[in-house]
Amino acid sequence: MKKPLALIFSAFALVCAADVHAADPLPSWNDTAPKKAITAFVERVTKPGSPDFVPGPERIAVFDNDGTLWAEQPMYVQVRFALDRVKALAPQYPEWKTKPPFSKLLSTPKEETVAVSEQELMEIVMAAHAGMTTEEFSKIVSDWIATAKHPKTGKLYTEMVYQPMLELLAYLRANGFKTFIVSGGGIEFMRPWAEKVYGIPPEQVIGSSGKLKFVMVGDKPVLMKLPEINFIDDKAGKPVGIQQHIGRRPLAAFGNSDGDLEMLQWTTAGNGARFALIVHHTDAEREWAYDRTSHIGKLDKGLDEAKTKGWTVVSMKEDWKTVFPPPR
């Protein structure tokens, strides 16, 4: 028995090995520098015996969402959601017809972009996101994202995720990384769909949040969303959010704007091998082209710092074979 069994197992091992090497885990990436940098880093930290080997539980990778995992132009998806909520709620608030910023929104056609200040946006988000339970809000988000479409492409927002980044998430997970979202967007806005779309479970989503209150409604406990800011997970808030939620410095961080700068700084300041990558929106044809002067997703300091610190910069136009997943 010994010999035939050994032969079978050897053959099996050969097939497996061949499979692993044959399949490109990042098929939507061109064979340019960023792809090579990613795979070289992953090999460095995962290969047993490598001087930079990192045990599985410490392999933490953090990803910004807007502009890094999905499109953010011409307006953050969550802002579009908040506007739709304001329109849906308007009949209950007749005073909004004349009260800015609500009046401004209500008089703008759906397909047009509305310019609102940060302060106004906060008012809108508070009105659209609070005064209900976490479960009610989650259902509203789920229902909205199932049908809401991008004003320019007509695609579902969840179809405007970046195929190369989906492959990257899967590749990292296959190499023992735990993948987290660390976004300025609302934590409760992302959780209802992040698992299905990105394979990232709710407990690995970090974002901005409002305060919650535990309340008994009869004998049923609920968590009410209060119209009060709890945490802003942006810029210098990102390393804070990472520490509060993860408690471990990431090995690798992925962003696209100056809002991610501190997250990349914090990640790469750790000991041992670290990796930072910036998605540079250079593809006006397949997506959008914007950086130093953009109102949304401004990337200015990050581009400079990437150069001096040797961070990987992905040019969407040059480095990605495809941008969005093929239609299903």
Added chain:
Amino acid sequence: MKKPLALIFSAFALVCAADVHAADPLPSWNDTAPKKAITAFVERVTKPGSPDFVPGPERIAVFDNDGTLWAEQPMYVQVRFALDRVKALAPQYPEWKTKPPFSKLLSTPKEETVAVSEQELMEIVMAAHAGMTTEEFSKIVSDWIATAKHPKTGKLYTEMVYQPMLELLAYLRANGFKTFIVSGGGIEFMRPWAEKVYGIPPEQVIGSSGKLKFVMVGDKPVLMKLPEINFIDDKAGKPVGIQQHIGRRPLAAFGNSDGDLEMLQWTTAGNGARFALIVHHTDAEREWAYDRTSHIGKLDKGLDEAKTKGWTVVSMKEDWKTVFPPPR
């Protein structure tokens, strides 16, 4: 080849099956009602085809720490840590000699218990836990917990964890559960040792926290611990902490005091099969006996609600074969 191979695999399968059934995953639990309730619940939610089957990613179990996973008498371990810190820092703060509550602590012998109000405790904790980076604090905690000993038993605090609960954590994880700590204790106080002692990684530790600030020291980013409360993860704060960190309602919750009541209520109010368990400290000989009138770990409402709601109550004395792990 076909027949011998099949035979080998069958034999192997038999050995595996026998192994699984032979080994008791909870050997430190007596064969009383709580053990049966635990294993029956786990079978109910993990058996494919069961009407109460829950997919792996939704199997969330939350554990209080003080009094549930380790001993909390005669004083929370973290309070002892804070007192030791105050003593260590005292030479830098000569004014503490005459300034309460510091003066009170500094004049109490090490082995004695100090009675401090909640307000005083907060002052002490802020003085002992803030004004340094998260990494410095983590190192201080690690150094302290490596040698600090319980005033009564002379054991390391990490040896005063409950063996039956260690087995329960491992049993749940073996059944696809993700185990979290949800404690009123400090998140940054638990994380440095929770992975080694409980097998729970930092990102699955939820606790009370102080505010953090991202600061550049030269070109090195650090996170400074500020003397300001960020979040109190106790009582009605526990479901809030669970939602903020996990974003999913737990299937099972484990506590020991009225500080855990809202966590148990929130958990068991979910749809489908849910499980709540209270560790009742009834063993004055092997541990401590306390409940309705205790200053620490008061368990009063919880005992009543457990009865009306059918939650599992563990009597340490009756239901646990051993309390602490055997000396190594």
